[in-house]
Amino acid sequence: MPELPEVETIKRDLKKAIIGKQIARISVYNPIVIRFPAADVFKKGLAGCRIKNIVRKGKVLILELSNGKSLVIHLKMTGQLIYPGTGKSNRVSFYFSDGTILDFKDQRLFADVQLLDDWRSLDFIRRLGPEPFDLRNEEFKNKLSAKKTKIKPLLMEQGFIAGIGNLYAVESLFRAGIHPARPSSSLSDGEKEKLFKAIHGVLTEAIQCGGSSVDTYVRLSGKKGSYAAHHRVYGRQDEPCFNCKTHIKRIPLGGRGTYFCPKCQK
DNA sequence: AATGGGACCTGCGCGC
DNA sequence: TGCGCGCAGGTCCCAT
Numbered sequence: 375m376p377e378l379p380e381v382e383t384i385k386r387d388l389k390k391a392i393i394g395k396q397i398a399r400i401s402v403y404n405p406i407v408i409r410f411p412a413a414d415v416f417k418k419g420l421a422g423c424r425i426k427n428i429v430r431k432g433k434v435l436i437l438e439l440s441n442g443k444s445l446v447i448h449l450k451m452t453g454q455l456i457y458p459g460t461g462k463s464n465r466v467s468f469y470f471s472d473g474t475i476l477d478f479k480d481q482r483l484f485a486d487v488q489l490l491d492d493w494r495s496l497d498f499i500r501r502l503g504p505e506p507f508d509l510r511n512e513e514f515k516n517k518l519s520a521k522k523t524k525i526k527p528l529l530m531e532q533g534f535i536a537g538i539g540n541l542y543a544v545e546s547l548f549r550a551g552i553h554p555a556r557p558s559s560s561l562s563d564g565e566k567e568k569l570f571k572a573i574h575g576v577l578t579e580a581i582q583c584g585g586s587s588v589d590t591y592v593r594l595s596g597k598k599g600s601y602a603a604h605h606r607v608y609g610r611q612d613e614p615c616f617n618c619k620t621h622i623k624r625i626p627l628g629g630r631g632t633y634f635c636p637k638c639q640k
Numbered sequence: 641a642a643t644g645g646g647a648c649c650t651g652c653g654c655g656c
Numbered sequence: 657t658g659c660g661c662g663c664a665g666g667t668c669c670c671a672t
Contacts, residue, residue, distance in 0.1 A: 482649045
């Protein structure tokens with residue numbers, strides 16, 4: 375699932391590949407994924423634009439265009455951007471004036487794209503919490519103290535902190551040795567700091583690896599990210615903990631599969 | 641007010 | 657072999 379490290383990887387890949395390129399035309403194979411505006415307006419609004427800059431906010435990817443508008447893309451779970459593409463996308467293909475193609479694909483039809491005048495005024499963006507790498511330890515501690523919610527669903531809340539999903543929430547909590555169902559406010563100062571460092575460590579390493587290719591995630595080139603080999607708990611139900619050999623448990627929390635070591639995480 | 645659960649979707653793996 | 661079911665999860669929406 376594309377979370378912060380995966381979207382950041384795609385952003386960096388895109389920056390190297392398509393900055394300055396001009397969109398000549400667009401093919402829409404399934405208009406449902408175009409959230410705004412209507413498909414014909416979307417196509418007309420993009421034709422002739424150049425890609426000026428690419429930004430990431432949480433899990434959202436923003437392509438800033440030469441006409442001042444922005445293409446806002448959320449990959450949700452199975453969205454993919456492929457470049458150079460073939461035009462054989464199941465959702466949308468962007469044809470550049472140099473003949474190359476950017477394919478936007480999606481298996482489950484959850485991902486969406488929209489063409490906006492001002493991406494900063496989009497509700498979802500405005501409600502986002504701080505970027506993990508912009509957040510300071512002290513601030514993070516205060517935010518945790520103010521909440522009584524279970525820590526794992528809280529970390530996945532985009533309005534609390536931006537970009538963390540199920541996978542990186544459980545990996546961070548394992549590293550910090552914290553049980554995922556602990557109330558946020560019950561964490562000691564030391565635990566809060568440990569968690570802060572764990573989040574930074576996990577996200578940093580995942581970005582260095584180009585993300586985690588579980589399910590359908592691939593980089594812009596179509597190649598996989600390599601961080602899945604470093605997962606310590608995610609998807610490892612009933613397998614032995616790398617630290618203590620205890621079997622990894624899976625419980626539903628926040629409606630999602632939550633993996634943890636019952637011995638290492640208290 | 642905060643929290644939990646279902647809906648949205650489709651491919652895959654499992655058990656019978 | 658083949659079918660049906662559960663699961664995967666980001667976000668929105670509704671109910672409690």
